[in-house]
Amino acid sequence: MSWSPQQQQAISSRNQNLLVAAAAGSRKTSVLVERIIQRLLDTDKQQAIDINQLLVVTFTKGAAAEMRGRIQNLLGVPIGGAWVGTFHGLAHRLLPHHHFWYTRWPIRTAYSHTAHPLRHQCVHLLDRSGRL
Numbered sequence: 001m002s003w004s005p006q007q008q009q010a011i012s013s014r015n016q017n018l019l020v021a022a023a024a025g026s027r028k029t030s031v032l033v034e035r036i037i038q039r040l041l042d043t044d045k046q047q048a049i050d051i052n053q054l055l056v057v058t059f060t061k062g063a064a065a066e067m068r069g070r071i072q073n074l075l076g077v078p079i080g081g082a083w084v085g086t087f088h089g090l091a092h093r094l095l096p097h098h099h100f101w102y103t104r105w106p107i108r109t110a111y112s113h114t115a116h117p118l119r120h121q122c123v124h125l126l127d128r129s130g131r132l
Helices: 005-012 028-040 061-075 087-097 099-103 117-129
Strands: 055-058 083-086
Touching: 005 028, 028 061, 055 061, 055 087, 061 083, 083 087
Parallel strands: 055 083
Antiparallel strands: none
């Protein structure tokens, strides 16, 4: 695949966090997927990443599903240990494991009280504290 100099720089940069911001249709997803694949398959153990330590945050569920699918297709194996999702989806995945924080931070999101037992418990705790 042919990459522009900026795309190639994003793909090959190491030892730093990366934000890719560009116009629609500029192959951002392809660049990020290529970067992830190269990091997963890197023969330099100092630069390689473990699939179980991969965190990819997107703005939409569709983008997350597309990235997960592309990575799995290129690797040829499921990437179950990787965290690929939206800001909200990843936070929702973390909350059940860190319920201690429910009573520490106010959560201002409207949920149905019957949608999920964990949500019900959270809303109940916040209702009692008067912070909802």
